[in-house]
Every structure is written in C-alpha cells, then in structure tokens.
Amino acid sequence: xxxxxxxxxxxxxxxxxxxxxxxxxxxxxxxxxxxxxxxxxxxxxxxxxxxxxxxxxxxxxxxxxxxxxxxxxxxxxxxxxxxxxxxxxxxxxxxxxxxxxxxxxxxxxxxxxxxxxxxxxxxxxxxxxxxxxxxxxxxxxxxxxxxxxxxxxxxxxxxxxxxxxxxxxxxxxxxxxxxxxxxxxxxxxxxxxxxxxxxxxxxxxxxxxxxxxxxxxxxxxxxxxxxxxxxxxxxxxxxxxxxxxxxxxxxxxxxxxxxxxxxxxxxxxxxxxxxxxxxxxxxxxxxxxxxxxxxxxxxxxxxxxxxxxxxxxxxxxxxxxxxxxxxxxxxxxxxxxxxxxxxxxxxxx
Amino acid sequence: xxxxxxxxxxxxxxxxxxxxxxxxxxxxxxxxxxxxxxxxxxxxxxxxxxxxxxxxxxxxxxxxxxxxxxxxxxxxxxxxxxxxxxxxxxxxxxxxxxxxxxxxxxxxxxxxxxxxxxxxxxxxxxxxxxxxxxxxxxxxxxxxxxxxxxxxxxxxxxxxxxxxxxxxxxxxxxxxxxxxxxxxxxxxxxxxxxxxxxxxxxxxxxxxxxxxxxxxxxxxxxxxxxxxxxxxxxxxxxxxxxxxxxxxxxxxxxxxxxxxxxxxxxxxxxxxxxxxxxxxxxxxxxxxxxxxxxxxxxxxxxxxxxxxxxxxxxxxxxxxxxxxxxxxxxxxxxxxxxxxxxxxxxxxx
DNA sequence: CCCGAGCCTGACAACGTTGTCCAGGCTCTA
DNA sequence: TAGAGCCTGGACAACGTTGTCAGGCTCGGG
Numbered sequence: 001x002x003x004x005x006x007x008x009x010x011x012x013x014x015x016x017x018x019x020x021x022x023x024x025x026x027x028x029x030x031x032x033x034x035x036x037x038x039x040x041x042x043x044x045x046x047x048x049x050x051x052x053x054x055x056x057x058x059x060x061x062x063x064x065x066x067x068x069x070x071x072x073x074x075x076x077x078x079x080x081x082x083x084x085x086x087x088x089x090x091x092x093x094x095x096x097x098x099x100x101x102x103x104x105x106x107x108x109x110x111x112x113x114x115x116x117x118x119x120x121x122x123x124x125x126x127x128x129x130x131x132x133x134x135x136x137x138x139x140x141x142x143x144x145x146x147x148x149x150x151x152x153x154x155x156x157x158x159x160x161x162x163x164x165x166x167x168x169x170x171x172x173x174x175x176x177x178x179x180x181x182x183x184x185x186x187x188x189x190x191x192x193x194x195x196x197x198x199x200x201x202x203x204x205x206x207x208x209x210x211x212x213x214x215x216x217x218x219x220x221x222x223x224x225x226x227x228x229x230x231x232x233x234x235x236x237x238x239x240x241x242x243x244x245x246x247x248x249x250x251x252x253x254x255x256x257x258x259x260x261x262x263x264x265x266x267x268x269x270x271x272x273x274x275x276x277x278x279x280x281x282x283x284x285x286x287x288x289x290x291x292x293x294x295x296x297x298x299x300x301x302x303x304x305x306x307x308x309x310x311x312x313x314x315x316x317x318x319x320x321x322x323x324x325x326x327x328x329x330x331x332x333x334x335x336x337x338x339x340x341x342x343x344x345x346x347x348x349x
Numbered sequence: 350x351x352x353x354x355x356x357x358x359x360x361x362x363x364x365x366x367x368x369x370x371x372x373x374x375x376x377x378x379x380x381x382x383x384x385x386x387x388x389x390x391x392x393x394x395x396x397x398x399x400x401x402x403x404x405x406x407x408x409x410x411x412x413x414x415x416x417x418x419x420x421x422x423x424x425x426x427x428x429x430x431x432x433x434x435x436x437x438x439x440x441x442x443x444x445x446x447x448x449x450x451x452x453x454x455x456x457x458x459x460x461x462x463x464x465x466x467x468x469x470x471x472x473x474x475x476x477x478x479x480x481x482x483x484x485x486x487x488x489x490x491x492x493x494x495x496x497x498x499x500x501x502x503x504x505x506x507x508x509x510x511x512x513x514x515x516x517x518x519x520x521x522x523x524x525x526x527x528x529x530x531x532x533x534x535x536x537x538x539x540x541x542x543x544x545x546x547x548x549x550x551x552x553x554x555x556x557x558x559x560x561x562x563x564x565x566x567x568x569x570x571x572x573x574x575x576x577x578x579x580x581x582x583x584x585x586x587x588x589x590x591x592x593x594x595x596x597x598x599x600x601x602x603x604x605x606x607x608x609x610x611x612x613x614x615x616x617x618x619x620x621x622x623x624x625x626x627x628x629x630x631x632x633x634x635x636x637x638x639x640x641x642x643x644x645x646x647x648x649x650x651x652x653x654x655x656x657x658x659x660x661x662x663x664x665x666x667x668x669x670x671x672x673x674x675x676x677x678x679x680x681x682x683x684x685x686x687x688x689x690x691x692x693x694x695x696x697x698x
Numbered sequence: 699c700c701c702g703a704g705c706c707t708g709a710c711a712a713c714g715t716t717g718t719c720c721a722g723g724c725t726c727t728a
Numbered sequence: 729t730a731g732a733g734c735c736t737g738g739a740c741a742a743c744g745t746t747g748t749c750a751g752g753c754t755c756g757g758g
Contacts, residue, residue, distance in 0.1 A: 019504045021715085032738035066713090068481065093437045100463055109462065111458055112460075127413070152413070291640050293621075414745080418713090
C-alpha cells in the first residue's frame with residue numbers, strides 16, 4: 001500500500017474536478033438522497049446500520065459536502081469579511097487574528113482583503129464580499145464615502161467599521177481615542193519642558209491622522225504654544241518622505257527639540273533618523289512597536305490595542321447577527337501612554 | 350434627501366435578509382431572467398434600451414449577484430485558502446499579503462485561517478475550506494500527516510505547502526533553506542572564535558525547527574566541536590521558557606559565549622535576556638526582525654523572505670489551476686546572512 | 699412578396715444541497 | 729387482533745444563477 005498519493009491519481013468513477021455528490025453516495029449506499037444528507041449533518045432518524053452503509057460510501061468516494069450549495073439553500077454563509085489596509089503591517093496582523101478568533105467561536109471563516117489605502121479598491125473588495133454573501137463585514141475604511149454600502153446593510157449584511165469611522169452611513173464604529181492619545185503624548189513632551197515640538201503624520205484625509213493632528217494642535221494650544229507651520233508634516237508614510245520631513249524640522253530656522261510621530265511606520269523611520277543625529281531629540285510615537293523597550297533610549301509611545309479593537313468589532317458584528325443589537329453605536333477605546341525614556345529627554349537646544 | 354442611512358431602513362418590497370434576485374429585476378424591468386444575467390455579466394446581445402431598463406431596475410432594487418449560486422453553477426469559486434500558524438506573527442503577515450496580491454491578479458479572494466500550531470485545527474480548517482470549494486490551498490502545516498488531503502487533491506483542489514513540507518502526500522512545497530541558513534549563521538559565530546554556542550529553537554516536531562537544529566549540529570561538527578546537551582534547548586517559544594533556557598545556558602557549568610536562536614520570537618526574547626546580562630554574548634537569529642539594525646549591538650540575522658515565499662507558492666498554485674503545472678516539486682529559497690554586530694562579538698569568557 | 703440570415707430575447711434545465719411532506723412498516727396497547 | 733402512533737426512509741421542490749436552445753423579429757436579396 002503506497003504511503004503517498006500523486007496528484008495524477010484519480011478516484012475511480014470520478015472525473016477530474018467533478019466531485020462525487022450526495023446523489024452518488026446515495027446510489028452507492030443504496031439509500032435515498034435525504035438519508036445521506038441526514039448522516040452528513042448528524043440529523044436523527046437514521047438506523048445505525050443505514051448510517052454505516054452511508055459512511056462507508058462517503059469514505060469510498062471521498063465525498064465532501066459542497067458548502068456552496070448548502071449556502072444557497074440556507075441563506076447563511078458562515079463567513080465574514082475583513083477589509084483592511086495592509087495585512088503585512090504589524091498593526092493589522094493582531095487585529096485580523098482577533099477578528100478570526102471571534103469568528104471561529106461562532107463557526108465562521110474569515111475572508112480578508114487589503115485595500116492598500118485605496119478607496120476604489122476598498123469598495124471593490126467590500127462589494128465582492130457582499131456578492132459572496134458574507135454574513136458580516138468588518139471594515140477599516142480607506143475611503144470616506146460609504147453610501148455604496150447602504151443597500152447591502154439594508155439587505156441584512158452586518159457591518160462594523162474599525163479604526164476609522166464610516167462616511168455618510170450610520171453603522172457601528174469601534175475606534176481608538178486618537179485625539180486623546182495624541183493629546184496625552186504631546187502633553188507629556190510639553191511636561192518635560194519641550195515647546196518646539198514637531199508632528200509627522202499620515203495623509204490628513206485619513207481620519208486617524210486628522211484626529212491625531214487635532215490632538216497635537218489642541219495640546220499645544222492648551223499649553224499656550226503657537227505652532228509653526230514648519231513643525232507639522234502630513235503625507236504618505238514612505239521612509240523617504242518621512243526622513244525628509246524629519247530632517248527639515250530638525251535643521252530649519254526654528255528647529256524642534258521633540259517629535260511626535262503619527263503611527264508605527266513613521267515612528268520607525270524617525271528613530272532611524274534620530275539615531276544618525278548628533279543632538280538628542282525627544283520622541284513620542286503613536287502605536288507601540290516591538291523592541292521599543294530595548295532601544296537606547298527606550299521609545300515612549302501612545303499604545304492602542306489592535307487585538308481589542310478587532311475583538312470588540314467582531315463581537316458587535318455577531319451581536320448584530322444574533323439580533324441582539326439594533327442601534328448603531330460609536331465605541332471609543334482608550335489609549336495608553338507607555339514611558340520608556342525617549343519622551344522624557346529634556347530639550348537640548 | 351437624507352445624507353445617511355439607518356440600518357433599520359428597508360428597501361420597499363424587500364424582506365429583511367431576503368435580497369432581490371435576478372427574477373425580481375427581470376420582473377421589474379419587464380424582461381426575461383436570462384437578459385438580466387446577460388446585462389450583469391456584460392455578455393453581448395442586449396439592446397442599449399433593454400440594458401438601460403435592466404440597469405435601472407438593478408439600481409432601484411439594490412440587486413447584487415449572488416456569487417454562491419454562481420459558484421454552484423460554474424464550479425469555480427475564485428477564492429483560495431491560506432492556512433497558517435498565526436496571522437499576528439510578523440513573519441506571516443507579509444507572507445499572507447503576498448499570497449493575497451497574487452490571488453488578486455487572478456481575480457481570486459483569499460480566505461485565511463490560523464491553525465495556532467495545532468494539527469487538528471489545521472485539518473479542520475483545511476477541510477472547511479475544501480467544503481467551500483476553494484479553488485486552491487496554500488498551507489503552512491502544523492501537523493505532519495496530510496493523507497487526509499489526498500481525496501481533495503485528487504478531486505482537483507490545487508495545493509501548495511509553504512515553509513514546511515507535507516507529510517505522506519506528494520505536493521508542491523516551497524521552503525526556505527533552513528538547514529543552510531542555520532549552518533551559515535552558526536558557522537559565522539564559529540568564524541568569530543566561538544566554540545561554546547547555544548541553540549534555542551522551536552519544538553523539534555516542527556520541520557523548520559528540526560532543520561535549523563540540524564544546520565547547527567552540522568556546522569558544529571564541521572568545525573570539530575562536540576556539542577554539549579546543555580547547549581541545546583528545543584520547545585515552545587513562549588517568553589518564559591525561552592528566558593529560562595537562555596539563562597541556563599549562560600550560567601551553567603559550561604556557559605556558552607554565543608547563542609543561535611531558531612526564530613523571530615526566540616530572538617526577541619533572547620535579546621531581552623542578553624540586555625539584562627553583564628557579560629557580552631554573541632547572537633545570531635533566524636528570521637529578520639524590525640529595528641534589528643538600531644539595537645546596540647545590531648542584531649545579526651539569517652533572513653528569509655516571507656513575501657517571496659508566499660508569492661512563489663501562490664504563483665505555483667495558479668499555475669496548477671491553469672494546468673501548466675503537473676509534477677509536484679520542492680522549491681528551496683536561499684536565506685541571507687545580514688551582519689549587524691551581535692554576531693561579530695568575540696567570545697568573552 | 700417571400701425566404702433565409704442574423705440578431706435579440708426568453709423558457710427551461712441543471713448545479714448540489716436542505717426542508718417539507720408523505721408512505722410504509724414497526725411496536726405497543728386496548 | 730385491530731388501530732394508533734412512532735420511526736425510518738425517500739420523492740420532490742426550492743435556493744439563484746448560467747448554459748442551451750429555440751422562437752420571433754428585422755432586414756436584405758431574389
């Protein structure tokens with residue numbers, strides 16, 4: 001008896017790509033179609049002897065239930081969709097995993113798609129998921145107008161937005177306290193004597209980026225500091241742009257003594273810039289990053305909990321599906337300032 | 350005209366969770382069922398005027414094609430499954446994203462599932478994906494016996510294993526050169542004068558862990574070094590166990606002067622241990638880690654390219670589906686030693 | 699004026715499953 | 729022993745889509 005199986009082997013009587021169906025199983029076991037269905041689904045009302053014959057036929061033919069047909073009949077797909085920006089980003093991995101775990105406890109599979117921060121691609125993905133009749137959607141939006149989702153939601157697709165709010169539709173939203181977190185982080189720098197503080201963030205059309213900028217501005221204002229335009233830089237978070245932005249604010253006519261960075265990618269790049277910089281510059285970053293504690297100085301961050309964000313959203317999604325949840329809500333999760341050294345450096349002029 | 354839509358609104362004539370079908374659209378547009386199908390699928394042979402009426406009805410009813418039914422009829426789902434260990438692990442995020450990108454160019458969606466390094470859960474996930482009739486599967490296996498997949502493969506499910514080989518079935522496999530990479534890393538330490546080198550890796554039942562251990566042993570042997578049992582520690586990669594293992598090898602009767610770590614999680618924990626350690630200990634880790642260049646000393650690693658691993662696997666998968674690929678192969682991707690300082694520290698006795 | 703070609707259009711079956719409903723055989727009780 | 733009720737099994741329709749095929753219409757040529 002061979003230990004391995006080659007792709008080119010075939011089950012006798014089965015054409016390639018043409019799998020056995022319940023009908024085939026029924027014929028082989030000499031029973032009716034519905035009896036096979038009963039065995040496959042563990043429904044009661046089948047004699048042990050009949051069940052044995054059916055199972056034998058299933059085994060022999062290599063039958064596996066076709067869930068597409070099942071879905072068509074039952075109306076529920078037991079799958080949910082997750083649309084995010086980029087699965088390769090260390091922030092979204094844990095979020096996705098958390099959503100998956102919740103889905104798992106509800107017997108659902110997770111389909112994910114990356115929008116690459118492109119509104120059209122987001123819409124394309126979301127609608128493709130709707131066409132597959134996912135039971136629900138968790139969306140980290142790239143665009144800012146989601147009216148295209150309204151018919152789907154009316155048709156019963158449970159929907160929760162995460163990390164960023166939805167535009168022009170009224171749905172559940174789970175976000176971090178971006179404003180408060182940024183305010184805390186910047187205030188922390190101010191408390192350590194800084195007044196010329198730079199902000200480097202993502203494109204302002206991204207809600208989280210805008211909120212964090214607002215937190216920065218408000219914190220500065222609260223401290224009576226007038227912000228110079230050259231201290232703020234918003235745009236794509238590719239290393240080149242961020243590097244340039246950081247170097248400009250460090251070397252301009254009114255150089256900053258501290259930088260607040262708007263997300264993990266920016267933080268990492270700025271750390272690199274500061275590492276090659278003579279003067280000691282304080283740093284607080286939004287989002288925690290791995291090994292932040294081992295750098296010298298350790299990197300002070302405003303941490304948000306990606307896993308909790310995902311879990312909360314997924315739980316609300318399934319509560320919508322249960323029917324326990326009817327009114328859309330906005331849930332804001334707190335952030336946490338983690339001090340490790342870089343944010344406590346005094347201003348060095 | 351309202352700017353937002355509430356979940357409780359309903360499309361007139363549509364029951365909740367009961368979406369309009371092509372039949373409804375056909376009735377409203379006053380055309381036949383098939384004509385709607387033609388319009389929806391962009392098939393030729395429809396008068397502009399008829400098409401306009403159909404599109405109007407689609408818009409009015411909020412119709413969206415039900416892909417479940419389509420799949421049932423057509424036989425292809427345009428989706429592939431990816432089973433990996435943990436999406437939250439920074440190694441798998443980029444891999445998953447790479448698979449997704451390839452899928453996207455082929456018009457397919459990606460369903461992923463995390464096995465949590467549990468063979469039963471892996472099988473459960475894989476079979477659930479097969480039941481949904483994914484066109485293909487990319488699997489990072491947790492178990493070591495995959496005969497359960499044989500009927501599925503015979504039935505036409507394209508399959509590629511990544512990162513670790515399959516057990517008892519003959520399928521495409523894409524792996525890194527774990528043996529060679531570990532051999533290189535350990536040899537690098539030996540070249541810098543180390544003889545007492547520790548190895549901390551994952552559970553030996555995991556193929557990559559076993560291969561890396563073999564690379565370590567062979568490199569030591571090649572250098573004529575007899576390995577003490579106390580220098581090797583294999584097991585779960587949770588921080589507590591790794592920390593204990595590292596501390597034991599550093600403080601035992603025959604303390605190591607260098608450590609080779611078997612994967613990214615182990616490396617991170619060992620860096621933490623070494624940071625709190627007086628004596629300078631050299632370190633080379635398998636897998637690259639973010640910010641490794643900014644630590645002092647920089648962390649020397651044997652890097653494997655997760656994205657290339659994923660891309661290569663996905664490309665082979667779609668070539669299987671094209672029919673261009675018939676014979677299963679094993680593809681081994683090279684690793685790359687990146688020196689940053691920690692591996693070049695001399696032995697300090 | 700008639701016929702055939704070519705173009706639109708729609709009726710119908712099929713995909714594989716599950717829900718409904720009914721038949722037949724059995725057991726149990728009066 | 730007859731009737732009621734239960735248990736097992738199966739026939740059939742339906743889910744929403746697409747492929748097949750045939751019918752009807754228009755138009756041009758004979």
